[in-house]
Amino acid sequence: MATASVAFKSREDHRKQIELEEARKAGLAPAEVDEDGKEINPHIPQYMSSAPWYLNSEKPSLKHQRKWKSDPNYTKSWYDRGAKIYQAEKYRKGACQNCGAMTHNAKACMDRPRKVGAKYTNKNIAPDEKIESFELDYDGKRDRWNGYDPSTYHRVIELYEAKEDARKKYLKEQQIKKLEEKNNNQEGDAAGSDGDEEDDDLRVDEAKVDESRQMDFAKVEKRVRTTGGGSTGTVRNLRIREDTAKYLLNLDVNSAHYDPKTRSMREDPLPDADPNDKFYLGDNQYRNSGQALEFKQLNIHSWEAFDKGQDMHMQAAPSQAELLYKNFKVAKDKLKSQTKDTIMEKYGNASTVDEIPMELLLGQSERQVEYDRAGRIIKGQEVILPKSKYEEDVHANNHTSVWGSWWKDHQWGYKCCQQTIRNSYCTGSAGIEAAEAALDLMKANIARKEASEESPKKVEEKRMATWGTDVPEDLELNEEALTNALKKEDERKREEKDERKRKYNVKYSNDVTPEEMEAYRMKRVHHEDPMKDFL
Numbered sequence: 001m002a003t004a005s006v007a008f009k010s011r012e013d014h015r016k017q018i019e020l021e022e023a024r025k026a027g028l029a030p031a032e033v034d035e036d037g038k039e040i041n042p043h044i045p046q047y048m049s050s051a052p053w054y055l056n057s058e059k060p061s062l063k064h065q066r067k068w069k070s071d072p073n074y075t076k077s078w079y080d081r082g083a084k085i086y087q088a089e090k091y092r093k094g095a096c097q098n099c100g101a102m103t104h105n106a107k108a109c110m111d112r113p114r115k116v117g118a119k120y121t122n123k124n125i126a127p128d129e130k131i132e133s134f135e136l137d138y139d140g141k142r143d144r145w146n147g148y149d150p151s152t153y154h155r156v157i158e159l160y161e162a163k164e165d166a167r168k169k170y171l172k173e174q175q176i177k178k179l180e181e182k183n184n185n186q187e188g189d190a191a192g193s194d195g196d197e198e199d200d201d202l203r204v205d206e207a208k209v210d211e212s213r214q215m216d217f218a219k220v221e222k223r224v225r226t227t228g229g230g231s232t233g234t235v236r237n238l239r240i241r242e243d244t245a246k247y248l249l250n251l252d253v254n255s256a257h258y259d260p261k262t263r264s265m266r267e268d269p270l271p272d273a274d275p276n277d278k279f280y281l282g283d284n285q286y287r288n289s290g291q292a293l294e295f296k297q298l299n300i301h302s303w304e305a306f307d308k309g310q311d312m313h314m315q316a317a318p319s320q321a322e323l324l325y326k327n328f329k330v331a332k333d334k335l336k337s338q339t340k341d342t343i344m345e346k347y348g349n350a351s352t353v354d355e356i357p358m359e360l361l362l363g364q365s366e367r368q369v370e371y372d373r374a375g376r377i378i379k380g381q382e383v384i385l386p387k388s389k390y391e392e393d394v395h396a397n398n399h400t401s402v403w404g405s406w407w408k409d410h411q412w413g414y415k416c417c418q419q420t421i422r423n424s425y426c427t428g429s430a431g432i433e434a435a436e437a438a439l440d441l442m443k444a445n446i447a448r449k450e451a452s453e454e455s456p457k458k459v460e461e462k463r464m465a466t467w468g469t470d471v472p473e474d475l476e477l478n479e480e481a482l483t484n485a486l487k488k489e490d491e492r493k494r495e496e497k498d499e500r501k502r503k504y505n506v507k508y509s510n511d512v513t514p515e516e517m518e519a520y521r522m523k524r525v526h527h528e529d530p531m532k533d534f535l
Helices: 011-026 138-142 149-182 187-203 210-216 282-286 291-307 318-347 358-362 427-451 478-499 514-523
Strands: 084-086 220-221 232-237 377-379 406-408 411-413
Touching: 011 187, 282 291, 358 514
Parallel strands: none
Antiparallel strands: 220 232, 406 411
16 A cells, blocks of 8 residues: 655654554554544545545545446447347348348358258248347456356256266166175175175276276386476386387388387388288277277267267267267167068068979989080970060051061161051052052153253353463453553552542442453562562
8 A cells, every 4th residue: 555755854753753653553642633623544645535526425535546437338248149030921132042031141141051042932031130239348358258148057967967867876786786696695704795895896986096907017206397306106117128119120211100209100110021920010000900990980979979969079978978889889780680670571581491402403304305416406395485575576557567677778667568657557568569659650750851851052151361361362452441441450559558548439340351351460560570670
């Protein structure tokens, strides 16, 4: 506590002040009084005795030195879990496309993704969640139990009570069993004393380890967590010193890897050696055989059961997990046998039928069969024609043969009437004759038509002399038309060099006169001419 600093004129004044305070504490001197006539507490400094004017308090306090006004914006409340505010019947615009709630979008939806969203099905619209936003105060932000429901703790209590009841029930059953054995055995006091000792052993807590089991292990005194080595502890030494260390079995650098930190060697250090002579096959061999494999299956079963909603944990409750795994194996074997019995009852069991005769087993019989040199049966067994799963010798629409019994011109048909239409009615031999007559008539008409037609006269083609061909000697050109064609060719060349002179309305004609062709030959650039640059 802070004290008031008072300036004294001399040491004598200071000594007198100390003596006065001691006398007041002992009640030998009157208490000091302030200006208002109130008694001054010597344990409270004078600068704290007068409270601020805004506190309206008659006695001194430290209330003005801390934040005594609470902020109305802060709160210690928590979210209302699972609260819904509105249940819609139809999909609303802007709602979640997956579940139909308005309080979130499809990206933040926590429901299972539907195959067809609520936007398109308009069914099973999820209710709108209650959205709360509040600001926590200093204590509320740091309160780890804020929002905790104390009523949920009864589940933990029930779980522990159930475990305790099961343990008491088991101990009671063991005691009753030992008492029954004691009554059955008439061996006198020795048997009775042994029974009492066994009863006492049953009451021992399960967490304690029997001291007799530790006798096989050598005890090594080791200093634990002390700088000077004050405390010691007993450490089990599980390795026999006579055994060769696993990293010395094979000194090859490329052999199995040895991890010195975990003291593990997963692979076999001597893979080529005789298995009967080896006593160490690697850590993987131990992990995949014996009790390690059973423990692995137990762990897998506990994980799968927990994922399916079973309240079990391998590390938290190993006894419970092992008991549930045993019950699971019993139920699985029972279901397997039940399924086997159902199948055997439905389809029968060939192993339980009467024994098959030896004649059938050995393939021997009294029937005589004769074969020819080619291996065909001559006498003694009828020829059995193989049957298919399709209908055979079924004739429809008055046909006497099946579809596909006749082939002509890459088409299948009926042999009885030679028709290529599948659902046609059979006309017999009359239909065959009519078809042949129609074919002969068609051939005669085609021949008569070809004979009556005259062959067209050949039209003499008037071939125009074009560029790239030989020019006929008798070609006559009009001088005036050739001059106009040369002018047009010059204009065309200028338009090609400067596209701004090209007119919008272009008249194009596909007819080329001999004069225009001659003008083009005269004006074109002869690239193969070595004297073209001097022209």
